[in-house]
Every structure is written in C-alpha cells, then in structure tokens.
Amino acid sequence: MSRRSALRLAGTGGLVTAGGALLGTAPATPAAAAGIGNLGTPPTYAPTGLRPRRRPATWSQQFQAGHGWSAAGTGTSSADVNDTSAFVHGTQSVRVTTTGTGKQSYVRKLGGASTSLTGKAIRLVLRVDDTTNLSKLSFYLGSGSLANYFLWQFHTHSATATNYVQSGEWVTVHLQWADVTSATGTYSISSGGVPSTTTGFTDMSFAVYDNAGGPVTYHLQSVELIPDTASVFPKGVVSITFDDSHASVYGLARPVLDSYCFPGTVYNIADAIGTSSYLTLDQMHSLQDFSGWEMAGHSYATSAHTASYSKLSAQQVDDDLRTLREWLVGNGFTSEHFAYPHGAFEKTTDGVPVDQIASRHFTTARSIISETIESFAPAMPYRLKALTGVNDGSGVGGTALANLTAAGGRLDRCANDGDWLILCLHRVVDAAPAASTEISKAGLGTLLKAIADRGIPVVTVAEAMAYYK
Template sequence: MGRRSALRTLGVGGLATAGVGGLSLLATADAAPADGLLAPPYAPTGVRPRFRRATWSQQFQSGHGWSAGGAGTASSNPADTEVFTRGTSSVRVTTAGSGVQSYVRKTGLSAMDLSGKMIRLVFRVTDVARLSRIVFYVGKGGLKDAFSWRVHTHSGTGTNFVQSGEWVTVHLQWADVTSASGAYTLSAKGEPSVRSGFTDMSFAVYDDAAGAVTYHLQAVELVPDTATAFPKGVVSVTFDDSHKSVHDLARPVMDPYGMPGTLYNIADAIGTGSFVGVGQMRSLQDSSGWEMAGHSYANAVHTASYPKLTAKEVDDDFRKLREWLVGNGFTSEHFAYPHGAFQKTTDGVPVDQLAARHFTTARSIVSETIESFAPAMPYRLKALTGITDGAGVGGTALSKVVGAGGALDRCAGSGSWLILCLHKVVAGTPAASTEISQGGLRTLMAEIEKRDIEVVTVQEAMGYFR
C-alpha cells in the first residue's frame, strides 16, 4: 500500500473491516492490522448528529494563498502532495526546534461574521514527542486585535487528544476562547466584545525547544454552532465507576430538578461492595431517565487501562461489556475510557478505533476545549473531570465551574455541550479529587438550573440533529 492510500480516511472512526473465514479483521490507517477479532455481537447503530457542513472552507489545495512563517519555522511546503486527507495536498511545516512560534497564516480576508459559528480545524502532527502547544488566532489589522484559542497543550504524562501521525479534527467555539488582545476584550463571563469583522487567521504551533515538530494543516472551516437549538447550552452530568453513592446521594439531588445523569459502569463491580446493583441501575434508568453506559467489563482491565493491553484483550473486554449491558436490559451504546486513556494498545492499534466496533461514542477526560454538536471526534468526547468542593485534594475546584467566567457561564454563552465527569458523591467532606460532597453537587445542579441550561444524557445528546 502506497503512502497516499495508507493515509486515506477508512470510514467510521478511521477503520475498515473485512470478513475472512468468520473473522473480522481490523485494519487501521496508522497502525498494523489487528488480526483475529471476532465480529461484534452488538454492533453500534451509530445514531449521532449529522456532520455539519461548512459555510466557509479553506482546504489548502494548490494556490490557497496562505503563508507559513514565524521565527520558529525551519521549512515548509504550501502544497504537500505526499501527506493529505482531503483533495490532493495539505500545508507541511517543520519547526526550528527553538520553542518559538511557527504558523500558517492568512491576513486581508474578506470580513467574516463568526456569530452562530464555530471553527473546524483538521491537522496532523507527525510525532508529538517535541510538541508543546497549538494556538489559533482570529482577528484583524495583522492580528493586532485578536482572540486566541488554546487548541492543544501537550502532556508528557497524560492522554493527549492529538496523537502522533493521526489526522485530528477540533472544533473551536466561543466558549473556548482563551484570551483577547488589542481592541478586543472578554467580559467577566468570558464573552467576546465582538464576533464579526475578522480578516485574519493564524494556526500557530510551538515545539518544546528540545527538537523539531512537523505538522500538516488540511482545513480551516466555519460551521454552524447549535445555539439555535440550545441557546443557553446543554450539559451532560456523567459519573464513572458505578459507585453506589450515585444512586443513594446523587439521585436525590438531581431528581427534583428532573435532571438525568449518565452512569458509566464496570460490569465486574456491579452488586459488590460499595457499587450499585443491577436493580439500582434499572431504577435509575426506568424511574429517573438515567443512562446506563459502559466503562469496562473487568475490574482488572479498568485498573490497568486499555493501552496496557493487546488489541484482542481490549476488543474482548468491549465485547463482553456490550453483551453484559444488553443482557441486563441497558440499551446505551456509549462508553467512557478507564482513566480517559485511548492511546494505542501494546501491539499498536488505537484504542478509539477498537471502541468504534462496539460503541457509538467513547468519552475521554480531555478538557482543553468544550465538546460540540456534532462532536469533532465522537470516540474522543471531551469532558471536564475531577470536579470537587474538597480543599487541597487537587482536581477542578467547583468554584471554577460555577463562578463568573467558569465552565457553566461559557457553556450558557455559546450554546455548546459541556460534559461533566464525576465519580463518587460523599455525605461529608471530600478527601480526593474524585469525590464531591452531596452539598457541592446540590450547588452544581442549582447553578445549572439558574442559568436555564438543559441537562441531557449522552445518549439523548447524540440523538439530536439526525
């Protein structure tokens, strides 16, 4: 297979399957095939919002007129015909390894109105080992007046949304804007002073000053946001790990508001120790409208996390989990990665591509931008995690979520989809970042209600705009 065809889009989630002798063989664009995987007994229906068509699009074909530059750029090709995922070319840039900004930029465009719009970026980083961050700028006057979005900040220890050698799609909404400069400002609630009159755009990449980074930019587009359907945004309140406290302490707080949650379950844990039983799961689902989703089948697998297993071990756990959920009357096709990890398996297959064989979405704990409709990458749903009202326990302080300019204000101001990831609810004082007090949860629900933000399960959210 030539390099160009190896980089083609291979269908849903970037994968292709071929049946041989009753087996389904998984082939991925950027990893070796994982042979011998059985066909899923419960394949996902894939019910999710339609791909949102661009109202303006720059796809970086020959003659596009954008320029690569910046003191951090060592070399570039404005029309690289070797690596692309649309048309016949993309922009290729290699940084200088100096930690200084490298960019692909266009100024003097016809003035744009970004009201009711979000920005869609499609790009690829060959090797993220030396990547520091990616920033996108929109403004005017040679970007003297500009808003900026932190597209990605690379972590040397955590799971990264941007993985080596993969085409990545990111949506940037007004809820995500990081800073303003020049004549532009952000209000105390994070609202931009203007949303129109923009003539300049810049996609900027910074390496870590210890080595060069090669990146390809394929598309910069404007697509409609969903503020018309959710003028004050929408929130999904999710809980990981099947803790019994979700039934005993969270449900009594959320029921009076009519707010359902999504519980991501470990099948092995159900009915043991401090975890919910099947009867409690059914009560949450049938009486309160909650969604019973998947988190792993085996406790040991959850503890290890999928990237520490082979592709077959991961696929087997997915298969057993879906069989358990369906067998117990739980119809959710949605999943959350243990520890948020979706990197490649020990034998080189991306975990999110295995998830696509069994589930319609898979949620991470990446939160550098807020999720959107349709999700840019439904097998890497973004979520804000570690929300706690405990003191000195790490995580995300509840005050930063509910306070001025926090996640709720930004969600309400842009019509975006904010996914919150909680774990255990406690009656007293939280002792870890994975705990929130019942009083803290009550505050969170009251603040959502005060802003008139609709609360839906992940399953319900994915049913909109079909």
C-alpha cells in the same frame, strides 16, 4: 431471582446463568480476516452509529492550489504550502517543519474578506507526524494584521496524560467562543466570558510551538466555519456523568438530580455491579426506568479498568469491550456509549489505537480531556471531552466547584456562548470530600442549582447524540 438479575458474563466472553449454564462464547483468538488490529470477528452487538452527522461547512479553506496562505515565523525551518504527500481533502495540504527552538511557527492569511463568526465555530483538520517534541497548538482570529485578535490555546501536549493530538493521526478540532483563551488590542472578553465582537475578522493564523527539544513536522488540511452548539442548544447543554458505578450515585446523587428532574449518565464497570459499595442491577434499572438515566459502559472487568486499556493487547481490549456490550444488552440496558478507563485512548501494547477498537462496539467514547469543552455535534465522537475532578473539597486538587459556578466560569460560558459541557463525577459523599474524585451531596446540589438558575438543559450523552441526526 429474576432472569435479568441472574445473568452475568464469564471471563471467556460468554453469558452465564446463575446456575452456570453457558449461553454463548466469544472467540479466544483474533480471526485471520483483515480489520482493526486483525480483529476480524464482528461484535455480537455492533453499534448503530446513531449520532449527528458531520456539520457542513458554511466557509471552507482546504488548502488546495492557489489558497493564498503563507507559512513562516521564527520557529519555521521549512515548509511546502502545496504538499501532495499527505492529505485527506482534495490532493494536497500545507506541510511545515519547525526549527526545534521553541519559537512560533505558523500558517496564516492576513487581510482577507471581512468574516462573521456569529453563531459559528472554527473547525480545524490537522496532523502532527511525531508529537514527541510538540509543545502547544494555538489559533488566532483577528483584524488589523493581527493587531487585534482572539486567541484559542487549544492543545498543550503532555508527556504523561492522554493527548487529544497523537502522532501520525489526522485530528479534527472545534473551537467555540466558550473556549476562547484571551483577547488583545481592541478585542476583549467580558466577566461573563462573552467576546466583545464576533464579526469583522480579516486575519487567521494557525500556530505551532515545539518544546525546544527538536523539530516537529505538522500538516494543516483545512480551516472551516460551521454552525456552533448554540444553533441547536441556544443556552448550551450539560451532561452529568458518573464513572465507576459507585453506590453513592443511587443513594446520594439520584435524590438531588431527581429534585431538578435532571437525568445522569453512569459509565459502569460490569463485574463490580452487586459487590460491596457499588450499584446493584436493581438500582441500575431504577435509575434507567424511573429517573430517565442512561446506563453506559466503562469496562467489563475491574482488572481491565485498573490496568487501563493501553496496558492491554488489542485482543484483550476487544474482548473486554465485547463482553461489556453483551452484559449491558443482556441485562436490559440500551446505551451504546462508553467512557475509557482513566480517560485513556492511546494505542494498545501491540500498537492498535484504542479508540478504533471502541468504535467496533459503541457509538461514542468519552475521555477526560478538557483543554477545550465539547461541541455539538462533537468533532471526534470517540474522543469526547469532559471536565473531571469537579469537587467542593479543600486542598484535594481537581477542579474547584467555584471554577464552574463563579462569574465567567464554565457554566456562564456554556450559557452565554454555547457548548456541550460534559461533567465527569465519581463518588458522592455526605461529608467534606477527601479526594478530587469526590463531591459532597451539598456541593452537588450547589452545582445543579447553578445549572438550573442559568436555564441550561441537562441531557444524557445518548439524548444529546439523538439531536440533529
């Protein structure tokens, strides 16, 4: 047995040989030094953080003195458009409290200078103090006092699933043309998902709706224009990712991707490797070394993956991430990228945000949120968005493959308008899928052909993040 194949990680966080010799251990308790959740001990392998820099804005409204925007709407109870109590740019932001009646509350500017969004995306920085009664967030871009507008319905709050917008956090959101929801007035969206115009806009409106169960207080810090994904990837870009280390990734998916010379990213559960129906170390190395795939991390312990990190303490999450990264490096896998178990990055049982802990060990972390599709560069690298449940089954739920491949579907929007479409797959099967986490080998072939026919490049997550450093 090779040294690489013999290495495994003990539950204590130490590297162990096949003979049982302990090579190193991680502390069992957090250090007293201050830090994220008082996790003062530095990671064994800190992330390099090699990723694209934050895009500089080509136009910016940061809501400082004299900004000229107003806060109103039938859903607005009170507002301070020059609030100095909470901000991350300058010395103030806009603060609004809704009425708790489910009506629209907004911050807007009408009749401004004509603006072009050709090759641009909208960047929002916002905060919701308490999301308990939040229903949805929208953005309108238009003209004629919003007689004509494009609408982005970019966040609908869930009482059960992981939310991109969480209580008390400043959040960055990118809105691209590939994600526009609808059009009104003289504006329209073609059958291929292309907007009728991307210039001549004079009106902008950021809208918030509570759920009629109580008021919501929100802050708007900035509305900016930045270069969009198409400025780097003119036809958009796709990353094909597989969660959970299923053996079918090697036996069924790899030959199909190889035929198109497409690489994939596998987010691995370390202690599942080499067990029944999961990848082996040799298969992982073959994927990495001969097919150009990326071997990324999903969890070290199967039990941690099953539980989800939000059901663990901050120290337990940090230990699992540390051990996972040690296992990847110790076995010759170079990826610094991670996907949350079940896509969840809420707070741990002792109140520490999971995405902050992930940032100690990895350069990005992927969710399964897909209200809008990811941009390049991403708005929040530790909340990468991905479309999950893609399948060609019947009556199994998830995302129907036809929703991607049909006219005006996600692939057309990716190719025609530009975005970074991260696809999250799980198991590949020979027969018809029996669950939303399965896609047939034939269905995978259909998906890859549709990507190739549109000329969309396929890259691993690591390769995407290597652009525009």
